[in-house]
Amino acid sequence: MRIATWNVNSVGARLPRLLEWLESAAPDVVCLQELKCDTEAFPLDEVGKLGYDCAAYGAGRWNGVAIISRVGLEDVTRGLLDEPGYEDVTQPRAIGATCDGLRIWSVYVPNGREPDHPHYAYKLRWLEALRATVAAEQTGRPFAVLGDFNIAPTDEDVWDISVFAESTHVTEPERKALAVLREAGLTDVLPRPLKYDRAFTYWDYRAGAFPKNRGMRIDLVYADAKFAGAVTDAYVDREARKGKGASDHAPVVVDLSV
Numbered sequence: 275m276r277i278a279t280w281n282v283n284s285v286g287a288r289l290p291r292l293l294e295w296l297e298s299a300a301p302d303v304v305c306l307q308e309l310k311c312d313t314e315a316f317p318l319d320e321v322g323k324l325g326y327d328c329a330a331y332g333a334g335r336w337n338g339v340a341i342i343s344r345v346g347l348e349d350v351t352r353g354l355l356d357e358p359g360y361e362d363v364t365q366p367r368a369i370g371a372t373c374d375g376l377r378i379w380s381v382y383v384p385n386g387r388e389p390d391h392p393h394y395a396y397k398l399r400w401l402e403a404l405r406a407t408v409a410a411e412q413t414g415r416p417f418a419v420l421g422d423f424n425i426a427p428t429d430e431d432v433w434d435i436s437v438f439a440e441s442t443h444v445t446e447p448e449r450k451a452l453a454v455l456r457e458a459g460l461t462d463v464l465p466r467p468l469k470y471d472r473a474f475t476y477w478d479y480r481a482g483a484f485p486k487n488r489g490m491r492i493d494l495v496y497a498d499a500k501f502a503g504a505v506t507d508a509y510v511d512r513e514a515r516k517g518k519g520a521s522d523h524a525p526v527v528v529d530l531s532v
Contacts, residue, residue, distance in 0.1 A: 275345065275530045276301045279380065279420035279493055280514075281476070281523035284310040285340075288521055289317055295514050296324050299527065302345045303373045305380030305420040309338030313366075316340060331366040338366050339382050339421070345374035354407040358399040360384070360392075367400070370411065376501065376532075377411060381421035386442035394442060397424070401451035408458055416504065416532070418497035419460070422476075422523065427452055427462060431491035433474065443492060452496075461502040463495040463528055464510075473510050476523045484515060493526050504530040 278301040282288040285306065296304070309316065309332045316330035327347040332338030341347065351370040359365070370379040381404065386397040404419070411417060425448045429435040438444045456462065464473060474489030483489060495508065507529040515524040 275303070275374065275376075275532050276527060277303045277305075277376075277378070277418070277420070277495075277530065278511075278525045278527045279305040279307070279422075279495060280525040281307040281382070281422040281493060281521060283308050283521040283523065285317065285338075286311055286315070288519070289320060291514070291519060291521075293320060293324065295511075295525065296321070296326070299511065299514075299525070301527065303341065303343045303376070303378060304525075305378065306340040306342065307338070307380060307382035307422045309340060310335050311338060313338075329369060329371050331369045333366045336365070337382060339369045339380045341369055341371045341373070341378060341380050343371070343373040346372070348372045354400075354403040355410060356406065357403045358396060360396045368404070368407070370407075372415070374532075375415060377413075377415045377417045379407075379411070379419045379421070381419055381423070383422065383424045385424050386448070389440075389442060389445055397442075398447055398451065401448075405451070405454050405458065408455060408460065412459065412498060416498065416500040418463075418495060418501045419455070420495045420526070422492060423452070423494045424492055425449060425452055425494075426490050426492055427494070431474075433488040433490070438490075443490065452494075455496055459498055460496040461499070463497050463502055463505055463508050464491070464526065475510050475526055477515065479522055493523055495526060495528055501530070504532050506531050 475493035477484040
């Protein structure tokens with residue numbers, strides 16, 4: 275089985291590239307983030323023609339998550355347990371579903387903006403709600419949380435830590451939140467032999483960041499032992515980041531022997 279996660283940075287703007295990638299990469303399940311559309315505006319028909327069932331959760335031109343699957347899509351859950359809001363609004367940032375016996379969550383963790391910004395405090399509260407949800411969702415089925423975490427787990431996961439030292443994405447409280455997920459029994463699937471060095475997943479559109487490989491690894495796959503133990507390959511599909519009209523993120527792809 276092939277499972278992927280991709281921050282598409284607007285499913286409307288990226289739809290032709292998404293459809294092309296679905297046909298070429300042939301994933302069985304894909305977690306999508308940053309849809310930038312209402313739930314009702316998700317391109318169900320276009321994706322459905324390729325054999326995928328869809329569960330989307332969006333609200334307007336910001337945020338939004340989805341799971342698409344060609345191996346079944348059941349028990350859909352929208353939102354986290356006791357999920358906090360930002361400025362009194364609960365944002366569409368998490369969706370879970372069961373796909374052929376695997377419990378999968380697609381998450382778009384808040385950016386945080388700046389360490390002294392209210393959005394940063396919201397990010398930490400949101401991550402605590404994610405921890406609680408993960409604990410409740412681990413019921414014996416293979417389980418994984420995939421998505422744009424907006425956190426680089428280590429200094430090696432950014433192209434130059436000195437550039438990010440005073441920024442979000444690399445602060446101790448954010449990284450501690452990831453450590454708490456690992457302590458809850460989840461494993462970061464990507465640190466394994468990869469197809470190239472410095473496996474970044476995001477590159478800014480500006481200043482030639484992608485061709486210079488000045489990126490960050492912030493799109494993650496955190497999985498329990500049953501899921502992680504079945505992984506046969508994991509990689510970042512850099513080809514999907516190339517060319518005109520690409521998202522600023524690349525898909526992360528995980529192959530399982532199930």
